[in-house]
Amino acid sequence: MSDAETPVQRDKWDRLPAWLRPRDVELPGTGRRRLVEVTLLLLAGLLLAIATVNDVVKQTHVNHRLIADLRTWRSYTGHDYRNLSTEQDFYGHTTRDVVCGNTTPGAPKERVQLCLRMTGPVIRGRRTAGGGWYLPPKVEDVPASRYGCFGTAKSAQLCGPAARGSESPEGTSPETGQ
């Protein structure tokens, strides 16, 4: 590699060793560096692609579970309401979800709400509603607002001001997660 090929400001940078001097144009090289760079880029791209597809597959499984949760709530209550809110246990990494919806027709959260705690696997398109609670209109699902706990929610003491921590960590409905 001859430095005579590089038309740089020699006077300013002459004191530097040849390998440290700036160049205006890169030397062509043997292609080995390019090969290493392309290999690293491909490996990085592969990692990102696998991670992306893995995330999409996981999300489809979650959506599959949410569909079963919504179907279970509708079947349990006999109401074919569309505006139900769902909360997932992101932090605990369980498959325990909470689905809340109005007990009578009305805008979302404008009526007394019934929340059901879903657990277990999806069997014939539904999951097990092991317990739940009620919420007054226009309030968020926090333990202090809950009343009338039943089933597993009652045994786990999830209702009222003295309730044990929240079972409804920050969640999102799939239609608001963008």
Next chain:
Amino acid sequence: MRGLIVLCALVLVAATAEIVLDGAGGHSPLIPKSPQIAGWLSGIGERLGYRVFLIALLAFTGAYVVMLGLARRISKRWAIVLVGALQLIVFAGPILISTDVFSYIAYARMGVEHALNPYTHGPIAIVHDPVYPYVGKDWKHVATAYGPLYSLLSYPLAPLGLKGAIWGMKLEALLAGCGTLALTWRCARARDINPGGALLAVGANPLWVIYGLGGAHNDLIMTLFMMVAVTLSFAGRDAPATASVLAGALVKATAAALLPFMILSSRKLASVLGALGALVLGALIGYAVFGVHGIDVVAALNRDAAFVSTDSFPTEIAHLVGKPGVFPIDHDLLKGALVLIVAYLLWRTWRGYDWIAASGWTLLAISVTSTWLLPWYTLWSLPLAVIARDRRLLVATLAVQVLFIVHQLAPLLVPVS
């Protein structure tokens, strides 16, 4: 071949129109709550749901990729007409996908209408202002992270009322986007790259059109300053070029990523002086108008670096290895990786590598290693990628965008209702 090009162009226009017309009806999870600004379009389409949106986005992306492959066969005039049509369709419609524009307006109204410093208060401080209900819930308590130049650019829109300000923001984004496209064309021609292809690669990009322009994001203003800097650099005007990079960084700090590469490549005192002059001027104006908080870019960057979004690649990789998400140690590792990448690119630039490509790789690396990735962040490197001498950058940028789009597809594969 001509038929295929016409078909792809029609798909691009139809997909954009479908999203805009359906979005104009409101009541969609993809359209932020907003004052009715596109009323004349409502009633034509149906409610925009995830299924239709994702199908339109996929069709748009497919047609875009085919058109890029056929770019040499597309006349420049047709490329301009198509790209212009796409920008205008989106401009005429509602705000798409993001609530950010309402944060921009809230910060402007805080400064102009309420005499509050947007660098020390979040929009919660103007809870009775008409814009407040439209600000995204995650941002109500957050002070602005944008540079003082952007804040000053947005201030004249504040007195226009809410609808006037929204249209003002849309117009700013449209003009900045068109300016970026015009300069991309010019820079491509200066480098003997097909300008029509370069125009299509940026102006017909699905994330540029639907997410960037659709959300009226100020990233387009940042890219405009970046491309002004590149154009000036091509003209040998080193001092104004680095000053323009600094101006971009005073809109959004990310633009500063170009500066070391530009200076290393030119190795002229004028470059350093131009940057310093712009920095001093910007800091003085920022300090005079907003106080010390207005120029404390580091604090804003540190705050934003801690955010985590579900679409970020680090989050996806964390899920892949069985972790619930990224941890503080991961933030440190990512910063370390970014430093290594930038150091390598700086060395390459010193030894003659194309500084535009190095800048583009850096912007791409920032978006890929960021735990807070939003779709319009993948646009930062795009105008540079199409004019870079290293074509791998364009491939990598488009690949990252495709992965982002793939990550959105779960609701299409298993729709929840």
